Amino acid sequence: MDKIKLVMVDLDETILFSNTEISKATSQTIQRLLDNNIEVVIATGRYFQSIPRIFIDNKRIKYIVSSNGALITNNQTNAIIYNKDLDYKTVLSIIEKADNKDRHMFISTTKGVFIDENLLNDKLVDSNEFFKLLKSHAVVVKDMYSYIKENKQAVKKIEIAFNDLKFRDDLYTYLQTLKDVTIVSSHHTNIEATNQNVSKGLALEFLIDQLNLNKDETLAIGDNDNDLSMIQMAGIGIAMKNSSPLLLENADLITASIDDDGFTKAIERIFNF
Structure with a gap:
């Protein structure tokens, strides 16, 4: 054609x-x-x-x-x-809604990529080449909420994975109602959030x-x-x-x-x- x-x-x-x-x-x-x-x-x-x-x-x-x-x-x-970028206040709201039920999360920013300790210790992704690369050069953050709040860090994308899929599905549905964020998924266990544009x-x-x-x-x-x-x-x-x-x-x-x-x-x- x-x-x-x-x-x-x-x-x-x-x-x-x-x-x-x-x-x-x-x-x-x-x-x-x-x-x-x-x-x-x-x-x-x-x-x-x-x-x-x-x-x-x-x-x-x-x-x-x-x-x-x-x-x-x-x-x-x-x-x-x-x-x-996604406004840091929106990111804080999403993390709050996750209610510490995430399996792991990471954010990508202009200053680099940051992962939480859950991801660092998540053995389920150890064989995945993408996550091997991610763990090799990302900065580990003990408390993602506090880090973003203190640094007012704008975020290109936040990705959160869950074991509790019903909670994940309910959260996904709720987040899709927000006007200042785009919510999608690249895996049935995760949620990915970016700017609404x-x-x-x-x-x-x-x-x-x-x-x-x-x-x-x-x-x-x-x-x-x-x-x-x-x-x-x-x-x-x-x-x-x-x-x-x-x-x-x-x-x-x-x-x-x-x-x-x-x-x-x-x-x-x-x-x-």
């Missing part, structure tokens, strides 16, 4: 295996898109410093969207072109405007609830077979799972190369 000029793609469980690797087919597909002058935009819930070097080092990839859209970086010049969909809308494109000239592909806004914003929204029920219900197309190179199969279905 010649009219598509931009492809926005999620990372984890869409093209990224085990938090660190992509398949040979995915790598070749990304290069093929770039060879055909199609913008490939990485859009992830990860904070910028945790994005694998395979994407950062590929300077043909011009735009990287991180923290669910709170930060958009020009990967060729390293310039920040969009940046929205932040989402992957809004990031795509921003880039559409920056590049003077039409919505119909864009394609987005993802696998989880935090990808919903971008597949709804794009001219073509595609869900991986391994996607959450919400994404599967709202996608224009469903492709194969990540284990079956769903990204490549979707691109081959849409494009004539």
Whole structure:
């Protein structure tokens, strides 16, 4: 399809295996898109410093969207072109509502990434490459509420995981009623909060405007609830077979799972190369 000029793609469980690797087919597909002058935009819930070097080092990839859209970086010049923080008072309110029932939490800020002691001691994530990286360079905070309050720390994203899923679901529903925050999830156990003017969909809308494109000239592909806004914003929204029920219900197309190179199969279905 010649009219598509931009492809926005999620990372984890869409093209990224085990938090660190992509398949040979995915790598070749990304290069093929770039060879055909199609913008490939990485859009992830990860904070910028945790994005694998395979994407950062590929300077043909011009735009990287991180923290669910709170930060958009020009990967060729390293310039920040969009940046929205969550007010520290809102973050304090969210932590209060979590009521010390979280399994762990972490925040990403302009000053770095901060984790609580629960995450440091959470053995359930020890085998996860993302959390290994997170623990290796994050600052451990004994009391996240007090730290944010004392430092009036603005936050790009706060992520909280829970063992009590009913409590998590009730809190998720409540937080979605707040006007000054965007609430999404990238896993059924977590809650991710950002500024109300932040989402992957809004990031795509921003880039559409920056590049003077039409919505119909864009394609987005993802696998989880935090990808919903971008597949709804794009001219073509595609869900991986391994996607959450919400994404599967709202996608224009469903492709194969990540284990079956769903990204490549979707691109081959849409494009004539």
